Amino acid sequence: MDGQNSVLSVVGPLATNVASLRLITQALLEQSPWFYDPLVHEIPWRADHEAEIKATKKLCFGVLRTDGVVNPTPPVARAIDQVVKAVRDAGHEVIDWNPPSHRTLVDTAMDSWIFDGGKDVHSAFALSGEPMSPQVAFYGSLKKEFSGSEIAAVNVELRRLKKEYMDYWNSTSSKTGTGRPVDAFISPLAPFPAARREKYRYYGYSLYVNVLDYTSVVVPVTNVDKDVDHKVDAGYQAIDEQDQKHQDDCKCMTGRKRRRIRRRRRRR
Numbered sequence: 372m373d374g375q376n377s378v379l380s381v382v383g384p385l386a387t388n389v390a391s392l393r394l395i396t397q398a399l400l401e402q403s404p405w406f407y408d409p410l411v412h413e414i415p416w417r418a419d420h421e422a423e424i425k426a427t428k429k430l431c432f433g434v435l436r437t438d439g440v441v442n443p444t445p446p447v448a449r450a451i452d453q454v455v456k457a458v459r460d461a462g463h464e465v466i467d468w469n470p471p472s473h474r475t476l477v478d479t480a481m482d483s484w485i486f487d488g489g490k491d492v493h494s495a496f497a498l499s500g501e502p503m504s505p506q507v508a509f510y511g512s513l514k515k516e517f518s519g520s521e522i523a524a525v526n527v528e529l530r531r532l533k534k535e536y537m538d539y540w541n542s543t544s545s546k547t548g549t550g551r552p553v554d555a556f557i558s559p560l561a562p563f564p565a566a567r568r569e570k571y572r573y574y575g576y577s578l579y580v581n582v583l584d585y586t587s588v589v590v591p592v593t594n595v596d597k598d599v600d601h602k603v604d605a606g607y608q609a610i611d612e613q614d615q616k617h618q619d620d621c622k623c624m625t626g627r628k629r630r631r632i633r634r635r636r637r638r639r
Contacts, residue, residue: 372491377483431547433468433556441562444621446600450592477575480582488516
């Protein structure tokens, strides 16, 4: 919603390789965007930092295997394992990433989406007169707007959470073996590999990045293996009902339904 600055949205470039991302970022910074957007900090491309990183023989990464709210489904967990193995095979270190509660981060951030009581969403759908889509239908039940004091309280809490997370990040310097805090950390983007219609019900693995205002890069890793990835352990203990729904979405692609889809694709 326009004017909601508690959790900022960003638009990033899409590329087929890291070199292209570097090129577009450097090209954008060379245009001095801080002269046109008051929210952009004056940070030009720092060639000395790039050279320092290239000269570093060993980096250390954290790995967040679950945010404790919704566990990654089997194909996503397998992809994380592959990334960790690739990083270690390249000679770098990987340690577990056990930050402050992501549930608190997400719950607090969600408040910023309803500051206006849903007016922004209602006005957007009113432009065409179409019914509200199921993914945002909850806006129809909102009854009140946040007061100025309530918005300020959310912003104070978000500031506290950012500081808490920063302190945790800095504390990892005692575990990395490099003398520095972790250089970056590895995380799923979502608990599922792809979302089917009306099944994208959890945003926590991307929302926390917006809350913390961190730089992130999304990297495609592998493909779903139908013979391996749709097997949730029979003894799996769900975190709660929300987590169980996502695991069930993964399991529902097994058996007869999956075979029917495979045959349909062959006919095409």
